[in-house]
Amino acid sequence: MKPFKVALPGSIEQASSLQQSFDVPFIAGGTDLLARIKEYITTPEMVVDLKRIGGLGEITSTDHGVRIGALVTMNDVATNLQVKEGFPALAETIGNAATPQIRNMATIGGNICQKPRCWYLRHEGYSCAKNGGSGCWARDGENEFHAIFGNQVCAMTQPSNVAPVLVAYGASIEIQSSVESLEKREVPADQFFLTPEQDPTREVALKPGEMVTAVILPAKNRTERWSYTEAREKQSFDWAQASVTVLYQRGGRRGDHRVILGAVSPAPLRRADLEQIITEGNLDADCIQALQEKIGEGSNPLSQNGYKVPMLRGLMAKAIRKLNDEKKEG
Numbered sequence: 101m102k103p104f105k106v107a108l109p110g111s112i113e114q115a116s117s118l119q120q121s122f123d124v125p126f127i128a129g130g131t132d133l134l135a136r137i138k139e140y141i142t143t144p145e146m147v148v149d150l151k152r153i154g155g156l157g158e159i160t161s162t163d164h165g166v167r168i169g170a171l172v173t174m175n176d177v178a179t180n181l182q183v184k185e186g187f188p189a190l191a192e193t194i195g196n197a198a199t200p201q202i203r204n205m206a207t208i209g210g211n212i213c214q215k216p217r218c219w220y221l222r223h224e225g226y227s228c229a230k231n232g233g234s235g236c237w238a239r240d241g242e243n244e245f246h247a248i249f250g251n252q253v254c255a256m257t258q259p260s261n262v263a264p265v266l267v268a269y270g271a272s273i274e275i276q277s278s279v280e281s282l283e284k285r286e287v288p289a290d291q292f293f294l295t296p297e298q299d300p301t302r303e304v305a306l307k308p309g310e311m312v313t314a315v316i317l318p319a320k321n322r323t324e325r326w327s328y329t330e331a332r333e334k335q336s337f338d339w340a341q342a343s344v345t346v347l348y349q350r351g352g353r354r355g356d357h358r359v360i361l362g363a364v365s366p367a368p369l370r371r372a373d374l375e376q377i378i379t380e381g382n383l384d385a386d387c388i389q390a391l392q393e394k395i396g397e398g399s400n401p402l403s404q405n406g407y408k409v410p411m412l413r414g415l416m417a418k419a420i421r422k423l424n425d426e427k428k429e430g
């Protein structure tokens with residue numbers, strides 16, 4: 101590993117201006133960034149450690165919703181009562197991601213800003229559309245874990261399994277910087293995660309100097325039933341190959357329910373066509389069949405990842421059965 105300095109700013113303003121002036125990364129739990137530094141994928145002269153900045157490590161409830169500071173660990177999000185009761189899909193997803201050790205170190209801010217797992221990107225010497233070069237090695241190469249939707253420019257998948265759940269709940273990402281005119285803003289989660297068509301070099305809507313300071317879950321949440329299902333190669337120490345998040349809204353009408361696919365496209369993929377089927381159906385066998393027939397529409401599987409289409413069909417059926425089980429229990 102190439103040696104680097106660690107800056108320990110005490111405020112958002114200091115951290116932001118250090119990051120921007122020296123063009124160096126922020127570090128939170130370090131579970132993603134340090135791995136990339138060890139493998140010489142990134143070799144910064146300095147990292148800007150966020151841990152001494154006050155106010156980023158708490159979960160608070162306001163009229164606006166539940167505010168989760170960017171430095172709250174994944175484990176603390178998963179076990180927080182307000183999150184468990186109000187946003188159970190988030191508690192379950194974040195509580196089952198990675199490993200207990202990683203969840204104790206990793207933060208929610210770092211989770212939604214983690215870099216893609218594409219092995220070409222994480223290997224020295226491969227230049228592609230994402231890191232300033234051109235083309236995509238994965239499209240005609242080893243693409244088993246890559247995207248089946250929206251994969252024309254870059255076939256990465258969004259690695260955070262929390263991302264689709266945040267989009268489903270209509271969460272916002274609070275962003276701050278010391279850069280003039282960009283002081284503080286809130287970006288809806290569905291606009292925070294970028295597609296390669298929007299910008300192949302960025303996965304999230306952060307500009308130089310900007311950091312995530314919180315994730316805000318909305319106070320108005322009418323979710324009656326929910327399900328999150330994912331498939332992985334291994335039960336732990338692994339990322340999802342595909343996931344389906346369904347939020348079934350109380351008195352749901354057209355456009356109210358949410359179906360978000362994860363790990364099959366560069367950003368979480370909202371599927372209004374599947375939401376429509378749920379609105380019109382009875383969550384019965386016919387509804388499952390209609391969803392399964394539709395779910396692969398628009399996909400463009402590469403040479404090794406066609407299995408993700410039947411995988412999504414299976415996850416979709418499981419998700420609807422889980423919604424029905426909740427109804428029986430409730």
Ligand SMILES: Cc1cc2nc3c(=O)[nH]c(=O)nc-3n(C[C@H](O)[C@H](O)[C@H](O)COP(=O)(O)OP(=O)(O)OC[C@H]3O[C@@H](n4cnc5c(N)ncnc54)[C@H](O)[C@@H]3O)c2cc1C
Nearest residue numbers: 128129130131132133198206207209210211213260261312
């Ligand atoms: C074996 C293994 C399995 C895993 N499985 C899963 C999984 O199933 N699901 C899943 O979602 N994740 C998984 N992960 C990834 C893990 O969740 C992330 O590494 C972790 O969430 C990153 O958080 P961190 O605080 O350690 O971030 P860091 O490593 O500190 O930072 C990650 C990136 O985010 C940036 N960053 C950090 N904080 C901020 C901020 N506040 N504002 C702006 N930028 C910031 C950093 O500059 C860096 O580029 C896995 C990781 C491992 C090693």
Ligand code: SF4
Nearest residue numbers: 218228236254255256
């Ligand atoms: S999937 Fe994206 S990151 Fe991977 S090689 Fe292709 S362009 Fe690069």
